Amino acid sequence: MLDDDVAKFYALLPQKDALLVTRDPISALKAMCHVQNRPQFMLLGGELFGAGVNFSISAKDYFDKNLKYTNKFTNDKYKPKVASDKELFSDLPSINDEKIKWWLLDRAQSFHDGQVFALLKERLLRVKIKLTSDFVNAKETMRDLSEFFGFDYNESPLFCERVSDLKYFTPLKIYTNENMPFFDEINEPLSNSTEIDAQERMRISKEQAKSSIILHLSSIFDKRVYISKNRGKIASGEITEYFDGIEKHFVVFLENPTLRTQFLANQTLLNKAQKYILLASHDIYKKAQNEKTKHLKESDILDFLAKNTELRVLCATVFNVHLSFLREYKPEIIETFKHYNHFAKLCVNDEQIEFCDEYKTEREKMSKIGLDKLWL
Structure with missing residues (x-):
């Protein structure tokens, strides 16, 4: 062989x-034929640039718009893959040769x-x-x-919870700075831009992200991935304890653990994040269960x-x-x-x-x- x-x-x-x-x-x-996707995750210049939301975009609206089923696959890693691409994505799973x-x-x-x-x-x-x-x-x-x-x-x-239903929903990036450009704003005009333009805009966005508080709403399975990637940062990175009432399958992390003190000291921002994530966790879980009926x-x-x-x-x-x-x-x-x-x-x-x-x-x-x- x-x-x-x-x-x-x-x-x-x-x-x-x-x-x-x-x-x-x-x-x-x-199972492979009803693979889902979040098309905003895409490769440009060899780097994966992830999608996200801010507090003005509900998780429900985001996934209603952007969670799609893959119609076919492509090795063209540098082609922007957007949810409106009907050749690649659809609202329902399909079978084809x-x-x-x-x-x-x-x-x-x-x-x-x-x-x-x-x-x-x-x-x-x-x-x-x-x-x-x-x-x-x-x-x-x-x-x-x-x-x-x-x-x-x-x-x-x-070992006693089914978390695979959340595979295509988490982790979800939540940008707490509502003035910071994030992927959806970059994605919309991408089809009319050169790859160099897109790269430059992503570079600027990434630079701003270094000093911005970005939260990750993840499943309990993603937590294991987070631990393996961040090792020593796990103690300061996870902040689930500050988010009472969220759906039990979820955990919350700071993308940059060094901003933990700054985030927790900002009571207004913390309250806004708690309210957003409480609703988002339950909406995402309901959406995941509803998607199973389409399989x-x-x-x-x-x-x-x-x-x-x-x-x-x-x-x-x-x-x-x-x-x-x-x-x-x-x-x-x-x-x-x-x-x-x-x-x-x-x-x-x-x-x-x-x-x-x-x-x-x-x-x-x-x-x-x-x-x-x-x-x-």
Whole structure:
């Protein structure tokens, strides 16, 4: 698989225990097809510049306008991606050939277990296998994993709450200086500007941000990311204790912890922030729950693939490689994949593509069905 250098790298890894978290491939594909996005997050000049709000823009209005579903994907990282771009984004999730091909053929995504474990096979001591559903209300799962891998387990609320629903909503930047230009003001005229103009305006905005009080409304999961990135700043950066009544899944941070004393001493600003974030946390959580009602079902994916032979064959080919480790060591788990087994029945009379061990040959086979340009 892949190439010789990658195989040599894996061969040099020390022998370890491993965790495989797996899921019915049709369920995984369904989740990928209703990926959401905040289009204002974009790359210019190689740097990510994040969106934000100030106290004059409610979180509800912001997400009503800017939270979209991705129609297709692009490698053009420097193209401004705005919510009004109907080619890239829509208000409802959708299924199409291009989107499914993107997820199937991107090696960085979810359908690579078979290839990875084929490379790791000689370096594995033991493998613990869990389903993604085991991590919903995951106290027992985490206790089991702590015994298997030998790490300390504590009763963190993170393991008994579902925070993934907030994935595309947090963190949200809140600019307390309402006169400071932030992303939405930069974004609006961007399509009529050169990249250099946009870069200059972002540079000015970033300079002003260094001395401005900017709050981050984040989920309890984001808190772990914050800790890993900021380490020593965590004690002074988190200010959740000053925000009574906010939705329990949220935490609040200062982007610049050195401004903590200045912020807390400004009672007028603190009161304004408390009022804004109290409403925002509950509005965002309600919005996240409402968005779940729009999500696709596995039956939608199966119906789409039933009508598309070429795509169905590609799915079957990728899934066969993806599930090869389970098929060899734990075939009974595959038997529990209800939707995948329904899919397999659709493929009974299809001519399958066989993946070969040589990466070059894989690309050649993809080329035969016109997918080589999507191979990432």
